[in-house]
Amino acid sequence: MPTYSTLINRHALEALLREGPAPAVFDCSFDLADPEKGEIAYAQGHLPSAQYLHLGRDLSGPKTGHNGRHPLPDREVLAARLRELGLQRGQQVVVYDAQGGMxxxxxxxxxxxxxxxxxxxxxxxxxxxxxxxxxxxxxxTPGDFVSAEALVASIDRVALLESVRHQGPWVIVDARAADRFRGENETLDARGGHIPGARNRFFRGNLAEDGLFKPAAVLRDEFKALLGDTDARQSVQQCGSGVTACHNLLALEIAGMRGASLYPGSWSEWSSDPDAPIETAL
Structure with missing residues (x-):
């Protein structure tokens, strides 16, 4: 059986569920305005064998007030949670939500x-x-999943700050909607605007009108136009709190443009520092 590492369509998942080997399926549906809504919807109905992963409890770590709204979880805590939910080493995992992959x-x-x-x-x-x-x-039933070495590195906030100050090699890509990028309609974070020099790529731009991801060639052309001569490996993907930036990271992977970094704290961490520079113009 093939291994799926970016996207899987409904028909391929049906075949896996019917014929095996059985995948681990996780429902990640969530609503930022109502944090329990996704879990309630999951309880009302979900894909066969799916378990639920909560953005706040499972896919994020404790907040300190200075590390953003959705900081990265502790690696071993998340690995233990996945074991608890039955994940086996090397097992195919399928994740989904009702929000376009957000x-x-x-x-x-x-x-x-x-x-x-x-x-x-x-x-x-x-x-x-x-x-x-x-x-x-x-x-x-409990699984035997354990954490291994990270395949994708996060970038340190200090390196980002130095890049902004000294026009370093990194290209920062912000996955938020254009109005929040401009500093308008900011209701979630301390200040409105964006990291100086950042480029805007709203994550929903990765989807076609039917809600499916655009073809790899289309995504590749769009990201190349955004990044210019910069290699994807020199790009830092960020958003409001390190969630929808992963949508852009997935799109880059689909496009064959690997190695981009995630800034986990994203705008919610950056804007909480009164000394961090910001921009509001496009």
């Missing part, structure tokens, strides 16, 4: 961060699955 991409990146490459986002998510029906939750 939160599933965060889980995709975190699994790769833990050294697990066999992880894919269900293209189209829950809406694309509706015709296949829903199932009740099942109780998982």
């Amino acid at each position: 939160f599933a991409a965060r889980a995709w990146w975190l699994l790769r961060w833990l050294g697990h490459s066999a992880v894919a986002v269900l293209d189209g998510g829950l809406p694309a699955w509706q015709a296949a029906g829903l199932a009740l939750p099942s109780t998982p």
